[in-house]
Amino acid sequence: MARVIASACVNRLIALLSARSTSARLALAIAGLFLLAYLLLGAGLYYAVSQIFAQDLHEVIRLDSADLVEMYRESGHAGLATEISERTASPDDDNAVYELIGPGGKLLAGQFATLPADVRNGDGWTEFDERNADGVVRVVAKLQKLGDGSKLLTGRRSRNQQRFEVLVQRTSFYALLAAAGLGGLIGWITARWVAHRLESTYDITRRVGAGELALRIPEDDSDDSFDRLAKRINAMLDRIQELLDGVRHVTDHIAHDLRTPLTRLRNRLEEMRTEHVHAEQFTAELDAATAETDQLLATFSALLRLTRIEAQTAGANDPELAMQPLVLDAVELYAPIASEGGIVLDAQTVPCTLRGDADQLFQLVANLLDNALKYATRGTRVTLHLFDDGDAIYLIIGDHGAGIPAVDRERVFDRFVRLEEHRGSQGSGLGLSLVRAIAHRHGGSITLEDNSPGLRVRVRLPRAVVR
């Protein structure tokens, strides 16, 4: 049973190691960090404890050595030799070792039958291995020169320290196994948890991709990364749906507004082919068909232009532009139309500067003037104001025509929307859409107001920052 589990674990580990998935990497990273932390902590602790042991050992040896040197001063060489022989014969402490070394390196008294040459000839602190029946024991010792040319070796077998080291090594090994297992487990659990939290996001986006556009990822309002991700994706899905609805709406209108003239055109051509019309009538029919086609082409151009402008972003790189001459040019262009319709076109402008595209802004002013003049009642006044309130530039164009009912004021900006009462008149239904697109593209806004009676259009455009 245990073997089966172990082999399953190993397989799992191999799968993890070979896997490139984020959760596998996450699990491995966590396990790795866990192990690293454990190793650092263990190594630090081991080093600190070893140091304490070593210091203690040295201290004991130093005291012991000082004791014996004192004895040498009091009772001389012979006394020291006797003392060492006694201590060696019946030791108080198993671990203490002594040796009196003669001037030629000859061992005079003590435990050792032999000593390595470098120890015999050395001085100060030394370490060497002692071989006896128990095996090999590490000895830490101090060599002290005595007055008559001989040397005293005082040392201790570091058996306790060795035992400690073995213990530490063994414990470390088991702890390492435990840490690795635990780290792996924590890593695995974390990876599982992350995967689980992403599971619903994954599932929902897959389903949305497959066409269920109304689905949204559940938000838990915890404001953690996952929740923010969910909110961001939901906002994105909302925007996509909005755009799709827009496209659908536009497609419907295109279908209607372009199909009608296309059908008319087709019927006209059909008629010309089947009915034997006179040459004169034939030309008239052809002219009408051409005019119809031109109108269609114009609508397409306007539509393409609108789409392009909508796709542009407000550019701080646009050149600075004097708005007044542009507006006056537009007023001059439309003045004859106004006077033909018996309308007074009254323009009040001041110099003001903004950043933008001259052609587009001219189109904006032209479209608004065109509308105002088209819908103004004969004999009334159309007013145009261009002013700068220090914060923004305003272009306000008012007419005294039929106006637009408040409920329709948002709707008229949509593509191809034309109010019922004007369906018969000339125009593509794209004029105001274009105006709004241009205003937005320049970072501005447009509002329709009641001019009691009539319509007042207020365009707000950001003024250029004077450098």
Add this chain to the structure above:
Amino acid sequence: MRILIVEDDPHTATFIAKGLAEDGHTVDRADNGRDGLFLATTETYNAIILDRMLPVVDGLTVLRTLRGAGNSVPVLVLTALGDVDHRVEGLRAGADDYLVKPFAYAELSARIDSLLRRRQAPSAETTELRVGDLELNLLTREAKRAGRSIELQPREFRLLEYLMRQAERVVTRTMLLEAVWDYHFDPQTNVIDVHISRLRQKIDRHHPKPLLHTVRGAGYRLGVRE
């Protein structure tokens, strides 16, 4: 006049070639950029109509190569890209004019005429334009018809000047807007027609022979021809 059409869409190319041939031009055709460039550099043309999106070598590259080689033949670029940025890019590459698809043949024909004429016109400054009994003095800014002075607004003067410089040739509404008003935009209504009819009132009224003609489906023509 000898004109090269570089256009990959066979229908458009045939349509243009037919129209130009009817206008009395000799037409060569290439359906990709490489052949177009080859013809343009080995033969002599009075004008080239160049589509922007071409197989093998694109239109702007052809144009830049031509200009780089010092060839100054008038080039009209055709494109489906109507953006202002694209227009500027095309003109910068060395195009003399730029026409956005879809277009009416009349527009293309008028623009080609204008291009050919611009090259033919003597470089010396003219101070007086004359069409029939209509005179326009560019220095004193006076207009006269049959010796009788005509009062003109500044814009009307520019309009008449442009029409007289293009005498006997069709000019489209778009050409007028670009040349006289200097804005590239799409007028919603027949605003140009109103300006023309006011100008017509001033120059043709009380005269048995009108000079300013409306060309159906295309634009206007100023000239003595009926």
